[in-house]
Amino acid sequence: MAEETFQGDVPESHSIDASNVTTSERWLYWVAGGAAIVQGLRQRGWGGMALAFAGTGLVYMGITGRSPLYRALGFHLVETTGGPQRLVVRKTMTIGQPAHELYRFWRKLDTLPTIMTHLESVDVLDEKRSRWTVKGPAGSRVVWDAEIVNEDQDKLIAWQSCDGSQVDHWGVVRFAPAPGDRGTEVTIELEYEPLGGSFGAALARLFGENPEQQIEDDLRRYKQFMEAGEIPTIAGQPRGPDRLSLRRLGAGRTAAFVSSAAAESGRPLPAAGGAS
């Protein structure tokens, strides 16, 4: 992230270089890579060669601090001075509404669960502070308090989690006029500490719980709601039974399956097979 974008509305600035692996991880790669090479050379044969090759890759990551895996997954990890690794997500979209309309919607805060579907609620505590509740797995809840640290009418809202929160993050949403009558360019930027570090973030991403995608989806719902007045959905529409699965399941469980298959769950599908 370019430093000028922070504009002093967030805590101390951070820098990103080509490396995307933290120092502790780099030591880990050195050790694991070295061990793999030694073991590979001992084993000999194709398996040994493969192991040594993999070890070389790990050592490379240790030396350069660049993980091709993280890069392929699109991670930008920043290392704060002495702090844990953090993840920065930035998304931008043009919304065909004037900035003041968009600003007004966002600043109310308690309407944000309309567009951020993972949020259960946002309760406004006072002029600056609000309480955010997120639905977790198995009925659990994650709650934290956030504070607006900077606001500039119709231009910018920046917030930060309060000290001692379960979730440690800051975020900023910016509103800039788009060319002509195209509305407003809205940019969201979030920085947070991923649960389970970078490895946890990579895992989450592989299983579709990808924060970048989530921010983009939130931004898109914001656009849809502000432009079209509603968020398109198929959740709850009818669908037919999956005959093949029914045959596989056997007749005994047919009825239950039909009723569960009767309406769209609204859950997204795994990624499209693409144009393979």
Add this chain to the structure above:
Amino acid sequence: MKAVCWQGTQDVMVDTVPDPSLLNPRDAIVKTTLTAICGSDLHLYNGHNPTMRAGDILGHEFMGEVVDVGSRVTEVRPGDRVVVPFAISCGHCFYCQRGLWSLCDNSNPNAWMAEELYQDSTAGLFGYSHLFGGYAGGQAQYVRVPFADVGALKVPDSLTDEQALFLSDIFPTGYQAAEQCDIQPDDTVAVWGCGPVGQFAIQSARMLGAARIIAIDRFPERLAMARRGGRVNAVNYEEVDDVVECLRDMTGGRGPDACIDAVGMEAHGLGPAAWYDRIKQTMHLETDRPTALREAIHACRKGGVVSIPGVYSGFIDKVPMGAAFAKSLTFRMGQTHVHRYMRPLLQRIEAGDLDPSFVITHRYPLDEAPEAYRIFNNKQQGCVKVVLKP
């Protein structure tokens, strides 16, 4: 209700499913009175779209009676007889505001999926895979119509269902294909594919003043249908050595002024190039078979227009870009902006310029949809267009 559900490659079934309900304030529920199978449904039928799921309700050409509307729908009321565009458009985004309805920003709930494949998401479509939103389609007794206030068009009583139905897709699609050709008096327009869209492209090219239309297909009954109305030469590509040479001969060596590819990704053809595409598509090395597109590029006169209403989904090989560049061709393509054409074309039908029901060759009850799909897909019994009555 009864609905035509996709189950797998060349496997559709009529199933009993729950009735649809209003899910959003701009929704309407339409009781289907007539629906059709589109040539593009056959791409789904033949398993070319990996985002179909067993149980998906098919169909994007339908019309009927409004039976329920959401709180924000004011343009139509229960009791209205309407025909509905196949693309779902919000009416308010950058693209809808500029008449590019099929590029709507806000109607695809699975926009992320389309972005993975095409970098951008376009409008949601009825009954056309999860890539385009996963909306339940119109080959059913009832359909939920999102953004009904901008989509559903009221149909006057003077028109029959069979006359109005094709305003949902193939008439506007053929018309847009011809309009994109920027037809001038004395122009010759060549049309690859005399399926329903090709038929409407031919009729529209005549309405727009083309001096001559050359229709290309391999089925005599389709070529015969194409000849109705006059000013049409038919070319059966199985009976000529080389389509491009044949077109050159017919146009004094110049080539057609505009070429319409109304075939798309599942082109049939002859010779090594056609086999090359078939093998590559079967091995998933190529998603689409662009035989017609290649011929259109080669045949088109210098500075002419290649208009592509035929659907392409992915990647194609050996497209003669060099020839297209050298000849300064203009390419026009994309899903039809149906909303833009519905009203003017409705007036054309009312004025008697064209009766769209001429393409219908087969009529079935909805229950017999599996048989209808089979016959249409195999082009048996002279089948050009099938309508289904719920």
